[in-house]
Amino acid sequence: MSDVLVEVKNLTRVFDVSVPWLNRVLERQERQFLRAVDDVSFQIRRGETFALVGESGSGKSTIAKMIVGLLPASGGEIVFDGERLDTSSSAAMTRLRSRFQMIFQSPFASLNPRWRVRDIIAEPMHAFATVDGRRATERRVDELLELVGLGAADAAKFPHEFSGGQRQRIAIARALSSNPEFIVCDEPTSALDVSVQAQILNLMRDLQDELGLTYLFISHDLSVVRHMANRIGVLYLGALVETAEGKALFDAPRHPYTRMLLEAVPDLEMSGKTHSHVKGEIPNPISPPPGCTFHPRCPYRFERCPNEVPKPVPTDTGEAKCFAVEEGRI
Amino acid sequence: MASLARALDSDLAYKFRRSPVAMVAAFIVAVLIGGAVFAPFITTQNPFDPAQLNLMNGFTEPLTPNQFTGESFILGTDDQGRDVYATILYGMRISLFVGFSAVIFAMVLGVTLGLVSGYVGGRTDTVIMRIADIQLTFPAILVALLIFGIAKGITPPDRRDEVAIWVLILAIGLSEWVQFARVVRGATLVEKGKEYVQAARLIGRSSVAIMVRHILPNTLGPVLVIATISLALAIIAEATLSFLGVGAPPTQPSLGTLIRIGQEFLFSGEWWILFFPAIALLALALSVNLLGDWLRDALNPKLR
Amino acid sequence: MTDDSLLSVRDLVVQFPTRHGVLTALDGISFDIMRGEVLGVVGESGAGKSMTGSAIIGLIEPPGRIAGGEIWLGDRRIDNLSMEAMRDIRGKRIAMVFQDPLTSLNPLFTIADQLVETIQTHLRVSAREARERAIGLLDDVGIPAAARRIDDYPHQFSGGMRQRVVIALALAGEPELVIADEPTTALDVSVQAQIIDVLKRLCAERGTSVMLITHDMGVIAETADRVAVLYAGRLAEIGPVRDVIKHALHPYTHGLMGSIPTLAQEEDRLIQIPGAMPRLTDIPPGCPFNPRCPRVFDRCHVERPDPMPHGTRRVACWLYDEPQGEAAP
Numbered sequence: 011m012s013d014v015l016v017e018v019k020n021l022t023r024v025f026d027v028s029v030p031w032l033n034r035v036l037e038r039q040e041r042q043f044l045r046a047v048d049d050v051s052f053q054i055r056r057g058e059t060f061a062l063v064g065e066s067g068s069g070k071s072t073i074a075k076m077i078v079g080l081l082p083a084s085g086g087e088i089v090f091d092g093e094r095l096d097t098s099s100s101a102a103m104t105r106l107r108s109r110f111q112m113i114f115q116s117p118f119a120s121l122n123p124r125w126r127v128r129d130i131i132a133e134p135m136h137a138f139a140t141v142d143g144r145r146a147t148e149r150r151v152d153e154l155l156e157l158v159g160l161g162a163a164d165a166a167k168f169p170h171e172f173s174g175g176q177r178q179r180i181a182i183a184r185a186l187s188s189n190p191e192f193i194v195c196d197e198p199t200s201a202l203d204v205s206v207q208a209q210i211l212n213l214m215r216d217l218q219d220e221l222g223l224t225y226l227f228i229s230h231d232l233s234v235v236r237h238m239a240n241r242i243g244v245l246y247l248g249a250l251v252e253t254a255e256g257k258a259l260f261d262a263p264r265h266p267y268t269r270m271l272l273e274a275v276p277d278l279e280m281s282g283k284t285h286s287h288v289k290g291e292i293p294n295p296i297s298p299p300p301g302c303t304f305h306p307r308c309p310y311r312f313e314r315c316p317n318e319v320p321k322p323v324p325t326d327t328g329e330a331k332c333f334a335v336e337e338g339r340i
Numbered sequence: 341m342a343s344l345a346r347a348l349d350s351d352l353a354y355k356f357r358r359s360p361v362a363m364v365a366a367f368i369v370a371v372l373i374g375g376a377v378f379a380p381f382i383t384t385q386n387p388f389d390p391a392q393l394n395l396m397n398g399f400t401e402p403l404t405p406n407q408f409t410g411e412s413f414i415l416g417t418d419d420q421g422r423d424v425y426a427t428i429l430y431g432m433r434i435s436l437f438v439g440f441s442a443v444i445f446a447m448v449l450g451v452t453l454g455l456v457s458g459y460v461g462g463r464t465d466t467v468i469m470r471i472a473d474i475q476l477t478f479p480a481i482l483v484a485l486l487i488f489g490i491a492k493g494i495t496p497p498d499r500r501d502e503v504a505i506w507v508l509i510l511a512i513g514l515s516e517w518v519q520f521a522r523v524v525r526g527a528t529l530v531e532k533g534k535e536y537v538q539a540a541r542l543i544g545r546s547s548v549a550i551m552v553r554h555i556l557p558n559t560l561g562p563v564l565v566i567a568t569i570s571l572a573l574a575i576i577a578e579a580t581l582s583f584l585g586v587g588a589p590p591t592q593p594s595l596g597t598l599i600r601i602g603q604e605f606l607f608s609g610e611w612w613i614l615f616f617p618a619i620a621l622l623a624l625a626l627s628v629n630l631l632g633d634w635l636r637d638a639l640n641p642k643l644r
Numbered sequence: 645m646t647d648d649s650l651l652s653v654r655d656l657v658v659q660f661p662t663r664h665g666v667l668t669a670l671d672g673i674s675f676d677i678m679r680g681e682v683l684g685v686v687g688e689s690g691a692g693k694s695m696t697g698s699a700i701i702g703l704i705e706p707p708g709r710i711a712g713g714e715i716w717l718g719d720r721r722i723d724n725l726s727m728e729a730m731r732d733i734r735g736k737r738i739a740m741v742f743q744d745p746l747t748s749l750n751p752l753f754t755i756a757d758q759l760v761e762t763i764q765t766h767l768r769v770s771a772r773e774a775r776e777r778a779i780g781l782l783d784d785v786g787i788p789a790a791a792r793r794i795d796d797y798p799h800q801f802s803g804g805m806r807q808r809v810v811i812a813l814a815l816a817g818e819p820e821l822v823i824a825d826e827p828t829t830a831l832d833v834s835v836q837a838q839i840i841d842v843l844k845r846l847c848a849e850r851g852t853s854v855m856l857i858t859h860d861m862g863v864i865a866e867t868a869d870r871v872a873v874l875y876a877g878r879l880a881e882i883g884p885v886r887d888v889i890k891h892a893l894h895p896y897t898h899g900l901m902g903s904i905p906t907l908a909q910e911e912d913r914l915i916q917i918p919g920a921m922p923r924l925t926d927i928p929p930g931c932p933f934n935p936r937c938p939r940v941f942d943r944c945h946v947e948r949p950d951p952m953p954h955g956t957r958r959v960a961c962w963l964y965d966e967p968q969g970e971a972a973p
Contacts, residue, residue: 065832078542100544107544120535124557137543173920174689181539188543203688203859203921208903208914215913230833233862237905237914260907274837276862278906280886285837291804292832354663 015192015224016054016077020086023047023072027296044296046072048248049086054192059218059225061235061256063271064245067295070228073245074196077226078112079103090192108138111185115197117177121169127180128165131155134188154183158213175206182213186221194226199234211237232275236260241328244268247295247303254328264330266308266340302333310334355638362634368627372620376436379429387422387430388591397421402612416612418601424612427598428620434594435624438508439575443567445513446574450520451563455551457521458528469525472518480515480573481580487511488586501589508587512577519566527559561639568632572625579621595621650718650853651677651700651821657712658692658699658877660924667924669695669708670877672950677821682847682854684868684885686861686900688921692877693857697823699723700855701738702730717821736766739814741843743826745806748813749798755782755809756794759816766817781812785842804835811843815850822847825857840867861904865889873897876921876932883957893959895937931962939963 028034028041047069054060062070075081077088079097088095090109096102111134114120121130131151135141141150152162158179169177178198185193195214199207211234217223229235235242236256243253244265252265263269274288290307293299299306305315314333322329323336334340356362375382385392400406402416402424415424457468475483491507492500531537532555540550575595581587582596590597595617602614658670670692677683687693698704700715702725715723722733734740742748750758759778760771769777775794782790785808798806807827814822824843828836844867847854856867864871864885872882873894881894892898902915919936922928928935934944943962951958952965 065834075538080538080541104544107542112539112542114535114539116535120539122536122554122558133540133545134543137545175920184539204861205688205900205903205917206920208905208916209918211905212913212916232833233905233907236907270834272907274834275907276837276840276860276866278862278865278889278901278904279908280865280889285841288834288837291802291835351663 013055014053015056015091016226017089018053018073018077018086019051019089021047021050021073021076021083021088022085023069023076023081024084042296045298046248046295047076050245050248050250051086052243052250052253054224054226056191057218057222057224058240059227059238061227061229061239061242062245063229063232063235063242065230065271065292067247067292068245069248070230070245071196072248074112074194074226074228078110078194079107080112108134108140108188109190110192110194111188111190112194112196113178113181113185113198116201117174117181118201120181121177121184123169125168126165127151127155127167127169130169130180131165131184131187134184138188140188150187151183154187155180157186157217158183159209173206174202175209178202178206178210179213182210182217186217190223192224192226194228196228197230198227200229200231207234214238232260232271244271247292247298249303249331250322251304251332252325252328252330254325254330258327262326264325264335264340265332266310266334267304268330270307302331308334310340312339352638356634359634359638361630362638365627365630365634368623369631372432372624372627373436375429376432379426379433383423383426383429385423385426387420387427388593393421395421399610415616416610418610418613419605424616427593428595428617431593431595431598431617432620432624434505434588434592435575435578435596435621438505438512438578438588438594439571441509442512442516442574442578443570445509446516446570447520447563447567449513450517451524451556451559453517454521454524455528455556455559458525459532459547459551459555465525468521472521475515475518480512481577483515484511484577484581485584485586487514488581492586501591504587504589505592508578508581511581512574515577516570516574519570520563523562523566524559527562528555531555531558565632565636565639568628568635572629572632575621575625575628595624648678649676650679650681651855652716653696653700653713654716655713656696656699656710656715656723658695658704658708659711660708664925668711668877668927669924670699672713673874673877673879674713674951675872675879675882677853677855679820679853680848680851681870682844682856682868684864684871685855685857685874686859686864686871687874688859690876690921690924691874693859693874694825695877696874697740697825697855697857701734701740701823702727735762735817735819737819738821738823739817739819741807741810741814741822741824741827743829745803745810745830746798748810749806751798754795754797755801759794759813762813762816778812778816781816782809784846785809785812785815786838787812804831804839807831807835807839808842811839811846815846815852818850819852821853821855823855823857826859827856828863829858829860836863843867861889861901873900876927877924878932879951879958879960880933881957881959881961882951883955883959887956893954893957893964894933894961895939895963896933899936899938931960 023046025044025046027044029039050073062073064070072081076083079095082097090106093106095106128151131154132147135147135150141147151165155162155164160176160179199210202210218225227238239256241253241255242259243250244267246267252268259268260272263272270288273285277283287309301316301318302320305311308315320331320333322331394409396408397406397411397417398419398421400413400417403412403414405412413423413425417423453468457465488507488511495503537550537554540554578587578594579596579599582594583600585600588594588597598617599614602617605613654674656670656673657668660667660669673696685693685696699710710723714721717737756775756778759781760774763769763774763777779790779794782794787793787805787808801809827843828839831839840863858864868885870883871885871888873880875896881888881897888897889901892901899915899917903917905914917936922932930946931944931949934940937944949960949962951960954964
């Protein structure tokens with residue numbers, strides 16, 4: 011049994027964002043493509059939490075959807091426990107599908123409002139035929155509800171009878187019901203209040219310890235990522251600019267974008283830090299800057315940056331795509 | 341019991357109790373439907389059974405004793421001596437049967453096509469929606485007339501009366517599916533993007549299962565509204581076709597047929613033969629329509 | 645109330661009649677905003693923080709209404725003004741910045757049109773002078789090439805730039821108070837930091853008071869002078885931001901601070917407050933926080949605490965009621 015559970019190799023996703031054909035002809039426009047995910051590679055080890063962090067347009071949700079097979083990749087491959095994920099082969103997908111699950115961002119849209127909680131949680135069990143018979147299914151649903159901190163009496167209710175945090179617990183119970191090994195968590199707490207967020211994050215860690223789960227944790231919130239992840243990948247405009255061990259990334263960030271992100275996080279310690287290096291905004295991903303896409307905002311840029319595309323260079327605990335790091339300037 | 345209690349406590353029931361218009365409309369609809377359903381028990385004759393008619397009773401004025409037989413009829417009689425009150429109730433049975441059947445047919449067709457169009461998308465969507473667009477450029481009554489004409493051409497003359505009702509249902513149903521398809525397609529596009537649908541796709545649920553079990557129940561609110569408004573339209577369409585003489589046959593007259601028959605006597609003084617069926621049609625269509633309008637507002641979250 | 649107070653809210657009560665009875669969305673909220681001060685207002689969704697802002701500017705959606713209390717702007721009472729009089733105050737003396745910049749900008753007019761109109765409504769200046777001022781404002785909020793971009797339409801700006809424009813628009817009438825409702829929530833973290841800096845700097849330069857409504861304690865920590873913590877439509881604690889964040893008195897604030905993951909934190913588990921904030925339909929008797937409170941005692945179930953002075957702060961918790969003599973943590 012290999013140590014790596016999920017391996018992502020050179021994953022790329024291109025969206026066709028062209029205007030309709032007739033308008034293109036009349037307005038003499040070119041076809042337009044958006045590289046939402048650009049040559050991303052990383053590995054997730056068994057039992058760890060790997061986090062992808064990035065701002066809007068960084069491609070983090072697109073990666074999540076490709077990993078669980080909701081969206082086909084334009085290039086590259088995803089290997090799950092030694093087997094290639096192939097969305098075009100339904101036999102292979104059926105085999106793999108029961109082994110991973112996903113928790114979504116919105117606790118309101120992720121549960122069908124017309125279904126009872128029992129049916130919502132039981133759906134994956136029916137889909138993969140993991141449990142036989144009605145009684146056994148109901149027993150399992152009750153178990154799951156208690157596991158996520160709800161009661162068996164909640165099984166007969168409808169989603170609208172619950173608060174946001176409780177709904178997210180139901181979504182977690184659904185994700186667990188097919189006994190997956192790997193769960194993709196796409197911004198699981200960003201729609202929740204902080205006191206509820208703490209409950210859900212604690213629950214997710216407890217479940218990981220108890221059930222030996224592996225998480226891919228996607229978030230825009232660095233503090234949450236800091237709390238949850240063993241290793242972290244930082245995305246900028248669809249490319250992975252830095253990967254590192256959790257603590258190392260926060261104590262000694264290497265890539266200039268990671269540094270800027272950390273500087274931008276509001277400071278609860280009231281140490282009086284400034285945001286002097288936080289500049290600019292994310293450029294339009296349809297026409298990203300040439301060379302290193304971060305160079306227009308980068309305080310360390312030099313002549314190589316606008317002209318060459320950086321390759322990953324090894325750092326202490328991971329790698330970074332930056333010429334300044336490569337040449338030892340920072 | 342529990343579900344009944346919940347239904348009575350729902351927001352919809354609360355809004356209903358607060359809307360006098362909806363309550364009056366619902367009352368009228370209930371009385372008319374009740375009258376039509378129980379017609380054999382609350383009338384003294386079946387006006388379409390010649391054995392029960394007395395020609396001597398012809399042209400009796402409302403509430404006036406007939407000069408030959410001395411019998412009195414609350415809404416008068418027509419030329420054949422049929423009690424107008426009974427013809428209205430029996431006629432309404434045909435009108436309502438055709439209306440309901442046509443709406444159910446249009447609903448099944450429209451909802452199915454709308455679901456497929458919205459969920460599958462791409463070329464399928466384009467084809468279905470273009471057909472809908474083209475059909476919308478013709479008035480519904482014209483479409484119904486066209487279908488009626490074709491059907492008449494392909495059925496043997498001796499069976500025409502028999503199939504007339506079914507052709508009517510088909511014609512009206514086919515002219516009203518577009519509304520259902522458009523609304524369901526729109527709702528499907530919204531629901532399709534929601535995460536619960538992604539969660540179902542993730543575990544490999546088939547497209548049919550997702551459409552039927554997940555998306556369909558979440559589009560039913562607007563469908564109910566359209567169905568109610570379509571019912572009013574279908575009743576009017578049926579009456580129009582029957583009035584034009586291409587609808588329900590004289591052996592099974594609907595409200596529209598009664599109005600056509602009645603207008604022949606309007607200028608010779610026997611106003612009641614036209615007037616009461618027309619009032620019944622108006623009350624039925626208007627009440628159903630008002631109910632539909634109320635339902636649309638009550639289910640619209642933006643107006644809450 | 646001191647002489648320095650710009651806005652004074654006294655026992656504000658906002659109620660909504662519904663079919664289930666009258667809901668009290670805000671219940672006895674009192675606070676002051678000093679001239680030149682930034683007051684942060686935090687709370688979870690449904691705590692009533694946005695409602696407080698809406699009440700001050702007279703924009704509570706019917707059937708909601710102010711059912712009690714007073715709101716004073718300087719020496720003028722503003723909670724009972726007519727729509728016209730209130731419209732005069734909005735924009736001129738109180739300006740607003742909302743979460744979604746697009747709600748504050750008219751998509752059909754250029755930035756110049758909107759800024760010049762706002763400036764001329766509130767100040768007696770010529771069109772040319774107004775335009776000069778507008779460009780100056782855009783420059784101040786950090787829009788590059790302001791003189792050229794002023795003639796663009798809102799959709800031609802990015803999200804962060806739009807929020808800068810909204811801030812410029814809010815400051816155009818030289819208001820005394822800016823109410824900013826979640827001004828950075830829709831923005832990316834790197835843009836958020838810049839917007840906070842702009843808001844903070846400009847208001848400090850102009851001596852404008854700010855009421856900053858947000859769910860993000862980090863933003864409050866960096867921006868506010870004092871902070872008011874709301875819970876279930878009531879004021880739980882109010883005081884200088886450093887005191888509240890570093891040494892929260894109210895058990896709710898204490899739990900809230902502990903539940904926020906930070907970059908510096910080492911603990912494995914976050915402190916969590918069990919349960920969730922009650923809906924307005926079933927607020928428990930006594931202290932509304934009592935079902936979730938780790939330090940609850942008999943009195944909390946029966947008597948409702950009002951905010952009482954404690955050092956630099958006011959806190960609504962029986963633990964700090966002097967005669968009871970309970971020790972502070």
